[in-house]
Amino acid sequence: MKAVVVGAGFAGSLIAKVLGDNGFRVLVLEAGAEVNHDAVGRFRTALVKSPLKPYRTTAAAPSSNYLINTGPFAYSSPYLRMNGGTGTAWTGITPRMHPDDFHAADCGRGRDWPLSYADLEPAYRAAEWEIGIAADADEQRQHLPVADGYRYPMHALPRTYLDHAIASVVDGASIDGRELLVVGTPQARNGVPVNGYRLDGHQCTGYASCVPVCPENAKYTPLRTQKRWSANVELRTRCVVNRVHADEFGRVTKVSYQRYEDDTSGRHTRHEEEADVVVLAAHAVENAKLLLMSGLANSSDQVGRNLMDHPALLTWALMPQAIGPFRGPGSTTGIEAFRSGPERGARAPFRIEIGNWGWGWSAGSPDSDTAEFVAAGLRGKALREAVADRVGRQFTLQFEIEQEADPANRVTLDHARRDPLGNPRPSIHYGLSDYVKNGLLAAKRVSDRIFEMLGADDHTSYKPDEERYFEHDGEPLRYWGAGHGGGTHVMGASPRDSVVDQWQRCWDHPNLYAVGCGSMPSLGTSNPSLTMAALVLRTADHLVATCRTGPGAALAGPAGSWPPPR
Amino acid sequence: MDAFLELSAELTGFSADELRSTGLVEQYRALADGAPENEIIQLWYTGVWRGVIPGERAYVEGLAWKAAGVAAPGTRAPGFGSWEQRPARSAR
Known part of the structure; x- marks a missing residue:
C-alpha cells in the first residue's frame, strides 16, 4: 500500500509514522526546505521577534505572508511552510477541548462534530503520549473528564x-x-x-x-516524530504539490508536484507520483487551496469555508x-x-x-x-x-x-495573483461576528x-x-491572531454539508484524506494542536484497519502506541 | 576612562565596569560616539541601533533585561523550575 502525505508538519509527520509502522510505503512531500540551523541567532537579531522570523523560507513556497486579505477584518494568523511546519514555531500549549465544544451548535453557535469528546478521549491519550505532555490528570479533572487511572507521560x-x-x-x-x-x-x-x-x-x-x-x-516539534519514522517513510522537501488527480469514479490516482532547488526563485521541475491513498496535511489554508486547485472534494461547496481562528x-x-x-x-x-x-x-x-x-x-x-x-x-x-x-x-x-464556523469566512483562489511557481495565491475573506x-x-x-x-x-x-x-x-x-487556523475542509455527518467524514476522509473520494485543524467543525477555546494530533492518530488507526497491506496481513501492533488507562 | 564610556555610564545608570563586562564598549563607541543621548541609551538598553540589532551580543547584553534582573529571552537557561522562585531584587 502506497501513501502520499502532503506536508511534513504536525499532522503529516504523525500520520506518516503510524502508516510506516504498519507496513505502508509512505512518501511525504514537503513544500518548504529543511529547518535552518541558525534559527536561534536569527531570533536574537530580529528587531520584531514574531513567530516566523527565525526561519528561512523559500520563494517557491511562501508562508502565510502571501495571503491576500479581502474581508472586513484582517486574518493575521501566521503559518510556516518548512519541514516541521508551524509546529516548529508553536507555543507548545496543549489543553484538550471542552466536551461541550463537540456540540457547539447545540450549546451556542457554529457546527456540531460527528464525534463526541468520549469518542476522541482515547485518541487524546495516545496523542499526549506520542507528543510528550506534562500535566496532572487530577488537576485536569477539575474541569474536564479524563479516563480513570490515566497518567500523563x-x-x-x-x-x-x-x-x-x-x-x-x-x-x-x-x-x-x-x-x-x-x-x-x-x-x-x-x-x-x-x-x-x-x-x-x-x-x-x-x-x-x-x-x-x-x-x-x-x-516538542514534529521533527521528533520524524526521528521515530521507520525506513518505510521517505521525506522529500522542496516539493510543492499543486494538483491531486482522481479518476472518473472519484478514486484518487496520483499527485503532481513542483520540485525546486533554488530557494530564491520560482525555477522548478514537474513530477508526478502515483498513490493508493493520499493524505493532505499541509495546513488548513493550504489543504483548501490544494483541493480548490484540484477541483476535488467540493460537492458540498464547503471547501475553503468556515475558516476559524481564535x-x-x-x-x-x-x-x-x-x-x-x-x-x-x-x-x-x-x-x-x-x-x-x-x-x-x-x-x-x-x-x-x-x-x-x-x-x-x-x-x-x-x-x-x-x-x-x-x-x-x-x-x-x-x-x-x-x-x-x-x-x-x-x-x-x-x-x-471561540470563533464559530461561518461559511462566509473563507479561503478562495486569487487566479490573478500568483506565487513564483505560478500557483494562485490564497485569498482570505475574514470577519468577526x-x-x-x-x-x-x-x-x-x-x-x-x-x-x-x-x-x-x-x-x-x-x-x-x-x-x-x-x-x-x-x-x-x-484582537490578535492566535495562529489557530481551522475549519476549511470541515468534518460533518453528511456529505451534503461537509467535506470530510469523522475519519477525515473526503466524502467524494474514498482514498483521499484531508487532515488537520481544517477538519475541525469548532475550535472551542483551546489551542488546537493536541486535538489535531488526536484526530490524526484516530484517522491513522482507521486507515491501517481499512487498508491492510494484503489479504490476511497482520497489523504491526496497535497504531499510535495507545497507552492503557491504568 | 574615555568620554564615551563615562557618558554611557551616566546616561544608563550602569557603572563603567558593568558596561565593560558586556564586551560591547568598542563596538558601541564606533557606532554611537557623538550621537544624541536617547540613541545612546536605546542602543545600550535594547541593543537596537537605528532600526537594526548589530549582532547577537547587542541583544543578549541589553541593559533593559539586566535592569529587570532577567536574561533576554532565548539567551540563558536558569534551570528547570527556576521560574517558580521569588525574583531576585534587581535595581540598585
Whole structure:
C-alpha cells in the first residue's frame, strides 16, 4: 500500500509514522526546505521577534505572508511552510477541548462534530503520549473528564511565581457566578517523566523563548516524530504539490508536484507520483487551496469555508509587587471557568491564559518601556530603577475567544495573483461576528474584574490607529491572531454539508484524506494542536484497519502506541 | 576612562565596569560616539541601533533585561523550575 502525505508538519509527520509502522510505503512531500540551523541567532537579531522570523523560507513556497486579505477584518494568523511546519514555531500549549465544544451548535453557535469528546478521549491519550505532555490528570479533572487511572507521560511543570501570586488572590473568588481557579495548563515541554516514559530531548531549563524557538529542544516539534519514522517513510522537501488527480469514479490516482532547488526563485521541475491513498496535511489554508486547485472534494461547496481562528484579546497590567516575568515558559496556567456555560447562547466563550512574558507581545516590552522613560527625560539610576520596577511587575492575560464556523469566512483562489511557481495565491475573506465581538467584550470585562481583585495597575489600551482595532457597543477593542487556523475542509455527518467524514476522509473520494485543524467543525477555546494530533492518530488507526497491506496481513501492533488507562 | 564610556555610564545608570563586562564598549563607541543621548541609551538598553540589532551580543547584553534582573529571552537557561522562585531584587 502506497501513501502520499502532503506536508511534513504536525499532522503529516504523525500520520506518516503510524502508516510506516504498519507496513505502508509512505512518501511525504514537503513544500518548504529543511529547518535552518541558525534559527536561534536569527531570533536574537530580529528587531520584531514574531513567530516566523527565525526561519528561512523559500520563494517557491511562501508562508502565510502571501495571503491576500479581502474581508472586513484582517486574518493575521501566521503559518510556516518548512519541514516541521508551524509546529516548529508553536507555543507548545496543549489543553484538550471542552466536551461541550463537540456540540457547539447545540450549546451556542457554529457546527456540531460527528464525534463526541468520549469518542476522541482515547485518541487524546495516545496523542499526549506520542507528543510528550506534562500535566496532572487530577488537576485536569477539575474541569474536564479524563479516563480513570490515566497518567500523563510527565508530571505537571512547576508553575511560575506569577501563577502563585495570582492564584493566592483569585482562587475561590467569583465573577458572574463563576468560581475562579488557576489550573495548570498541559505543556508539550519536557519536565519530570512518570514511570514508563522516556524523555525525548532535554528538560526545559527556562530559555523563555518557546515561541518561536526552543534553543534546547525541550519543546516538542514534529521533527521528533520524524526521528521515530521507520525506513518505510521517505521525506522529500522542496516539493510543492499543486494538483491531486482522481479518476472518473472519484478514486484518487496520483499527485503532481513542483520540485525546486533554488530557494530564491520560482525555477522548478514537474513530477508526478502515483498513490493508493493520499493524505493532505499541509495546513488548513493550504489543504483548501490544494483541493480548490484540484477541483476535488467540493460537492458540498464547503471547501475553503468556515475558516476559524481564535481572535485573542490581550490585556496587560502591573502587579502590586515584583513577580519576575520573562522567566520560563510563556504560560503555565490558565483560568478555565469561562470555557462554556449558558452565556454561550449569546456570546462566544473563552479561555484565559496567564501570560508570563510581561508585555512582550501586547506592548513590545521592555523596549517600549525604555523608550517611554527616556522620552520622559529619565536618565541614569532613575531610568534603571524605573525600567526595573516597570518590567519586574508586568503580566498579560490572553483570552482565546471561540470563533464559530461561518461559511462566509473563507479561503478562495486569487487566479490573478500568483506565487513564483505560478500557483494562485490564497485569498482570505475574514470577519468577526457579533457573537465573537460579544465574547471579546465579555472577556474585557472579566479582565477588568480580575485586575481589580489583584490590585493590579491596568495599562491596557486599544487605539484607533493600531492594527485590528474596532469598537463594539461603544467600547474600544482589539484582537490578535492566535495562529489557530481551522475549519476549511470541515468534518460533518453528511456529505451534503461537509467535506470530510469523522475519519477525515473526503466524502467524494474514498482514498483521499484531508487532515488537520481544517477538519475541525469548532475550535472551542483551546489551542488546537493536541486535538489535531488526536484526530490524526484516530484517522491513522482507521486507515491501517481499512487498508491492510494484503489479504490476511497482520497489523504491526496497535497504531499510535495507545497507552492503557491504568 | 574615555568620554564615551563615562557618558554611557551616566546616561544608563550602569557603572563603567558593568558596561565593560558586556564586551560591547568598542563596538558601541564606533557606532554611537557623538550621537544624541536617547540613541545612546536605546542602543545600550535594547541593543537596537537605528532600526537594526548589530549582532547577537547587542541583544543578549541589553541593559533593559539586566535592569529587570532577567536574561533576554532565548539567551540563558536558569534551570528547570527556576521560574517558580521569588525574583531576585534587581535595581540598585
